[in-house]
Amino acid sequence: MTPQTLFVITVGLCLVNGMISPILPIVWSLHPVWMPEMIRPTNEIIFYGASLMVSTATLLIAAVPAAISERTGMSQQGAMFVWLGGVSLMLLLGLA
Numbered sequence: 001m002t003p004q005t006l007f008v009i010t011v012g013l014c015l016v017n018g019m020i021s022p023i024l025p026i027v028w029s030l031h032p033v034w035m036p037e038m039i040r041p042t043n044e045i046i047f048y049g050a051s052l053m054v055s056t057a058t059l060l061i062a063a064v065p066a067a068i069s070e071r072t073g074m075s076q077q078g079a080m081f082v083w084l085g086g087v088s089l090m091l092l093l094g095l096a
Helices: 003-020 024-029 043-071 076-095
Strands: none
Touching: 003 024, 003 043, 003 076, 024 043, 043 076
16 A cells, blocks of 8 residues: 555544544533634534544644654654554544
8 A cells, every 4th residue: 555545544534533532522612712703603613623623633643653653764654554553543442
């Protein structure tokens, strides 16, 4: 698999994790803090914003072990597999 394909799969799993994560209700309840006042706070908009924030956090947190492994000498494809594994682990924790 190419690194580009691995990245697309990783981002897709992050989006799924953003919709089912147990952190989502916490981010949802904090919407007065992160949501601009000019946007009307409907349930759909709050869910979309909270889901995107959780998805982005998943992508960034799972990238840390991949960056460390690439820095220690692993190939780019190997680091992408580490990144995919980190996202998959976070997704499995969200499913449990």
